[in-house]
Amino acid sequence: MAEEVLRVEHLNKFYGDWQVLYDINFKINRGEVVTLLGPSGSGKSTLLRTLNGLEDFQDGSIYFHNKKVEPTHQQWLALRQKIGMVFQSYDLFPNLTVMENILLAPVKVQHRAEETVKKEANELLERVGLADQANSYPRQLSGGQKQRIAIVRALAMHPELMLFDEVTASLDPEMVRGVLNIIKELADRDHMTMIIVTHEMNFAAQIADRVLFLENGKILEETLGKQFFDHPQTKRAAEFLGSMDY
Amino acid sequence: MDWSVISQSLPNFVAGFKLTLWLSFVGIGGAIIVGIISSLLQYFRVPVISRIITAYVELARNTPLLIQLFFLYYAFPVIGWKMSADTAGIIGLIFLGGAYMSEGFLGGFNGVSKSQIESGKALGMNKLQLARYVVFRQGLALSMPALAANVIFLIKETSIFSVIAIPELTNTALDLIGMYYRSNEYLFVLVVAYAIILIPLIIFFDWLERRVRYGTFGD
Amino acid sequence: MAHSGINVLFEGTNFARLMGGLWTSVWIAALSLVIGLVLGTLLGLLRTRQNRFVRLLLLLYLEFFRIVPTVVLLFLVYYILPRQFHVNLPATWMAVLAFSLWVSAEFSDIVRGALESVPVHQRETGLALGMNEWQLFRYVLLPQAFRLELPATINLATRVVKTTSLLMMISIMDVINVGQQIIEANNQTYPTGVFWVYGLIFFLYFIVDYPLSRLSKRLTNNH
Numbered sequence: 001m002a003e004e005v006l007r008v009e010h011l012n013k014f015y016g017d018w019q020v021l022y023d024i025n026f027k028i029n030r031g032e033v034v035t036l037l038g039p040s041g042s043g044k045s046t047l048l049r050t051l052n053g054l055e056d057f058q059d060g061s062i063y064f065h066n067k068k069v070e071p072t073h074q075q076w077l078a079l080r081q082k083i084g085m086v087f088q089s090y091d092l093f094p095n096l097t098v099m100e101n102i103l104l105a106p107v108k109v110q111h112r113a114e115e116t117v118k119k120e121a122n123e124l125l126e127r128v129g130l131a132d133q134a135n136s137y138p139r140q141l142s143g144g145q146k147q148r149i150a151i152v153r154a155l156a157m158h159p160e161l162m163l164f165d166e167v168t169a170s171l172d173p174e175m176v177r178g179v180l181n182i183i184k185e186l187a188d189r190d191h192m193t194m195i196i197v198t199h200e201m202n203f204a205a206q207i208a209d210r211v212l213f214l215e216n217g218k219i220l221e222e223t224l225g226k227q228f229f230d231h232p233q234t235k236r237a238a239e240f241l242g243s244m245d246y
Numbered sequence: 247m248d249w250s251v252i253s254q255s256l257p258n259f260v261a262g263f264k265l266t267l268w269l270s271f272v273g274i275g276g277a278i279i280v281g282i283i284s285s286l287l288q289y290f291r292v293p294v295i296s297r298i299i300t301a302y303v304e305l306a307r308n309t310p311l312l313i314q315l316f317f318l319y320y321a322f323p324v325i326g327w328k329m330s331a332d333t334a335g336i337i338g339l340i341f342l343g344g345a346y347m348s349e350g351f352l353g354g355f356n357g358v359s360k361s362q363i364e365s366g367k368a369l370g371m372n373k374l375q376l377a378r379y380v381v382f383r384q385g386l387a388l389s390m391p392a393l394a395a396n397v398i399f400l401i402k403e404t405s406i407f408s409v410i411a412i413p414e415l416t417n418t419a420l421d422l423i424g425m426y427y428r429s430n431e432y433l434f435v436l437v438v439a440y441a442i443i444l445i446p447l448i449i450f451f452d453w454l455e456r457r458v459r460y461g462t463f464g465d
Numbered sequence: 466m467a468h469s470g471i472n473v474l475f476e477g478t479n480f481a482r483l484m485g486g487l488w489t490s491v492w493i494a495a496l497s498l499v500i501g502l503v504l505g506t507l508l509g510l511l512r513t514r515q516n517r518f519v520r521l522l523l524l525l526y527l528e529f530f531r532i533v534p535t536v537v538l539l540f541l542v543y544y545i546l547p548r549q550f551h552v553n554l555p556a557t558w559m560a561v562l563a564f565s566l567w568v569s570a571e572f573s574d575i576v577r578g579a580l581e582s583v584p585v586h587q588r589e590t591g592l593a594l595g596m597n598e599w600q601l602f603r604y605v606l607l608p609q610a611f612r613l614e615l616p617a618t619i620n621l622a623t624r625v626v627k628t629t630s631l632l633m634m635i636s637i638m639d640v641i642n643v644g645q646q647i648i649e650a651n652n653q654t655y656p657t658g659v660f661w662v663y664g665l666i667f668f669l670y671f672i673v674d675y676p677l678s679r680l681s682k683r684l685t686n687n688h
Contacts, residue, residue, distance in 0.1 A: 054589055081595035091590040095608045104604055105594035157594065308623065308674035310630035312641070313667050320648075321660045398531075405534035409634065416536055429544035437533055437541075444532045 002029035004066060005161055005193050006051065011060030013050060013217075020046055022218045024060065028161070031191040035204045035225075038214035039240060044197045047214070048163050051195065052076070052083045081110060084154030085163040088170055090146040092138040092153070098125075099134040102153045110157065117156060124152040128182055144175030151182055162186070164196040176200065183207070201244045205229045213237045251431040255422055259435050262418030267443065269332070269414060270401045273339030277400065278393075280340055281347025288348065289355045289381070290373075299348070306345035311406050314338050319410045335407045343400045350396055354389025355381050387458045394451035398444060405440075415439050470657030474665060479647050483662075486643035487669060489557065490629040493637075497561050498625055501568025502618070508569055509576025510602065523573065530570035535628050538563045543635045556635045568625060575617045579610035619681035623674045630670070640666055 007027035013020050021043050028034050036044040049055040051062065053076030062069040064082075069075055092101050099121060106117040125131045128148040138146055147167055154162060164183065168176040180203050186192040187207055198204055204211065208225035213234070221233045232238045284299045306314070318334040329337070358381050366380040408417035419436040423429050474480055512523045530538070542563040546552045554562070583606050591605040632639040644662045651658045 052593060054592060077595060077597050079595075080593055083593075085593035087586060087590065087593075089586050091584075091586040093587065093590075093605060093609070095612070105596065108600055108604055109595045109597075153594070304675060304678075305671065308627075308678055309667050309670045310627040312630040312633075313663060313670060316641075316663050317667065321663050324657050324659055402534040405536040406631070408536070416534065416540075419537075420540070423544065429540075429548055433537070433541055433544060436537055440534065440537065441532050448531075 002032075004028075005030050005032075005064070006195075007063040007066070008051075009061050009063070011050070011057050011062065013046065013055065013057040020217050021050070021057070022216075024219060026212055026219065026222060028193060028195060030160075030193055032209045033187050033194045033196065033207050033225075034210050034212060035196045035198060035208040036212050036214060037198075037201075037204060037228075037237075037240070038220075042214040043217040044214050045165050046217075048085075048165050048195060048197050051163060052080050052085055054085075081105075081157055082160045083163060084157055084159030084161070085165065086147070086150050086154050086167050088166040090138075090143070090150045092141075092146055092149055094138050097135050097137055098130070098141070098149050101138070101149065102156050105153070106156050121152065121156055124155055125149075127185075128152055129178075142175065143171045144178050147171060147175075147179050148182060151179070155186075160193060162192055162194045164194065164198070166197050166199065168198065168200060199244075201229075201241070213240070215240075247430055247434065248428070251426070251428050252435055255432060255435065258418050258422060259415070259439060262413055262415040263439055263443075265412070266401070266404050266414040266439075269335055269339065269407065269412070270404050270443075273336050273404070274343060274397055274400050276336065276340035277343025277347050277396075280344030281349075281351050284344060284348035285351035285355060286377070286382075288352050290377070303345040303348050306342050307349065311338060311342050311403050312409055314341055315406065315410050331407075331410045331412045334410055335404070335412050339400060339403065342403065343396065346396045346399065347393070350389045350392030351385065353392060354387070355385035357388040358384045390451075390455050390458050394455065397451070398447060401443060401447075402440070470655045470659075470661045473647065473651045473655040473658035474661055476651065476655075482643050482647065483640055483665065486638055486640035489637060490626075490632060490639045493557060493560050493564065493632065493639075494622075494625050494629045497564030497568055498622055500561070500565040501625075502572055504565065504569035505572025506576050508573035509580065512573060512577040513580050527570045527574055530567050535563075535567060536631050536634060538567055539631055539635050556637050557632075560632055560635065560637060564625060564628065568621065571621055572618070575614045575621070576610065579614040580606055582613055583609045616681045616685040619677050619684070623677045623681070626673050626677075627670065640669065 005028055008024050011021060011024040024047060026034070036047060038044050046055055050057050053071065056071060062071075064079060069079065092098075093104070096104065099118070102121040102124075103114060103117055106112045107114050122131065122134070125134060128151065130145060130148055130152075133141060133145065133149075138149075141149065151167075167183075168179050171179065180200065183194070183196070184203075184207055187194065196204070196207070205225065208228070211221075211223050211225055211228040212219050213221045213223070213228070213232070213236075215236055221228075221237055223233055223237075228237070229241065232241060284303065288296045288299055288303075290296075315334060315338045318329065318338055319331060322329070362380055362384065363376060366376045371379065404414055405416040407414050408420060411417065413421070415436060419432045422432045426432075474483070508523055508526070511519055514520070533541070539560060542559045543556065546554065546559060546562075587605055587609065588601065591601040596604065629639060630641055633642040633645070636642070644666050648659045648662050655661075
């Protein structure tokens with residue numbers, strides 16, 4: 001019996017009068033990789049950001065390990081330590097070195113011993129091939145390197161769930177592969193539970209256990225990964241895949 | 247708060263109000279002229295003169311107006327340069343304000359982009375034409391925020407004229423307080439008087455800045 | 466040269482008195498700055514909050530200090546505190562109060578501007594890492610804002626130093642007031658003393674403010 005990590009039930013979100021998410025229902029089990037696909041403006045990123053409280057929602061519920069998330073400030077603060085997130089624009093802290101970027105939250109927020117975190121950080125940096133950049137500043141790194149550091153920074157928190165929000169969208173094509181390989185490895189080797197928003201269809205096809213296809217704020221279909229790319233159930237999804245030309 | 251005290255004092259305040267406006271107007275006008283000339287001389291790095299101007303700007307900006315006024319009004323007569331308080335006040339304001347304005351305009355001129363200047367050169371403009379049609383006009387627009395800040399700053403600085411007994415607004419209030427011992431009323435009128443001068447100006451400059459930014463240059 | 470005006474500076478205890486006056490100006494400026502910067506940081510932080518009422522209130526606070534000349538502020542405190550609230554403080558502390566409030570207003574705007582220019586994404590990243598508001602402010606926003614606001618802060622400091630010249634107006638024995646006394650006392654013996662005394666004070670202000678404004682300009686150009 002698979003262990004459930006996150007479940008969303010009947011979630012609706014509005015900006016004022018404008019509804020951006022309609023009756024969202026899905027769940028994700030430990031070790032699963034779910035990708036959110038859909039055209040721009042379909043609500044993928046908004047949904048992702050709702051899952052760690054960066055966006056609020058008006059009704060419905062989110063369950064983390066079967067416990068209902070009360071959308072209070074305190075609950076989100078605690079949850080965000082267990083839910084890592086990586087953004088499109090990497091957003092390393094420009095005034096801190098790579099190592100300081102990684103250490104900041106584990107040491108200051110989680111109050112873990114600096115030495116242990118540092119050891120872990122070095123291992124993670126080794127893994128993403130950036131061990132020699134620990135003392136560099138973000139401005140000295142390429143986009144791809146920054147994004148790898150941002151992933152390490154999130155992993156150093158020991159998250160149970162990782163959210164990736166179009167993490168390769170602002171990278172040069174030749175940088176994309178390195179970042180995607182790291183995420184792939186997280187899935188294959190660490191069995192990390194992940195929700196991924198991406199426009200890289202080949203990547204999604206390789207990594208997704210399940211695909212949620214969104215349009216206009218609604219989940220139009222939820223399909224197993226392989227099946228979605230071979231035989232999408234809805235016409236809209238088929239058109240979408242056709243238009244992506246991957 | 248006694249309104250009759252206020253109404254009786256109004257003629258005095260009106261006189262002080264007019265004087266503050268007049269001194270500000272002349273002083274700031276002079277400061278703008280001094281500032282434009284100084285900043286242009288600095289911009290073109292006219293030998294020797296631009297160094298003297300730099301020294302003047304630094305001296306004036308890094309010392310208090312009050313001391314500058316004391317020099318003009320109390321120290322200069324000792325070497326035979328006697329002047330009225332009003333003259334000392336205006337000269338002091340021009341001395342101080344000229345330096346601030348110069349700094350502001352120079353910042354604007356330096357802010358004109360290299361590509362603009364190169365475009366001008368490519369069109370065959372000589373140095374003077376470049377200055378007149380490209381640097382000066384765009385630079386002035388760019389220095390608008392600094393100009394606005396300086397005007398407001400200098401008007402407020404006229405309150406320091408009270409130390410050389412010029413009967414402008416602040417001095418009027420202080421005199422009245424000294425005579426009738428009613429501080430609340432007179433200070434209230436004083437603050438309101440400055441608000442009457444400055445609030446419309448602040449709003450006007452806000453509007454002007456937006457216009458210069460979006461109107462003239464499209465974006 | 467027996468009666469050269471410059472000697473007035475060294476007659477009796479004159480020089481020591483001037484330095485004593487200078488010290489008064491210096492500590493008032495320093496203390497007002499420290500209090501004003503701390504209070505201003507707080508107010509600036511509040512001005513970036515969502516609460517409209519708080520923001521409006523703080524904006525009015527700032528605008529009040531923008532409109533009222535510092536001389537008038539000094540007199541407001543000087544007259545209203547004792548007469549209206551029966552608070553009797555030494556004039557020096559009233560000056561510290563007036564200057565601190567003024568500095569806090571100006572600084573709150575500098576802090577707000579700097580905080581707002583830290584990109585929104587930086588904030589979200591901090592949140593996604595589980596930081597609370599205080600941690601976000603302390604570790605993400607403040608360090609980045611600090612660099613942005615440093616030149617303007619130094620500039621503000623030079624203005625506070627210059628503004629101490631107004632202390633004499635509420636009868637504080639600052640360097641200018643002492644200077645005036647010396648000039649008056651020695652008017653007969655040293656008619657040109659006025660030049661030297663004001664010259665010295667002019668120079669003293671200059672050597673404090675000039676390096677500061679140079680530093681501020683250099684930091685601005687580096688950005």
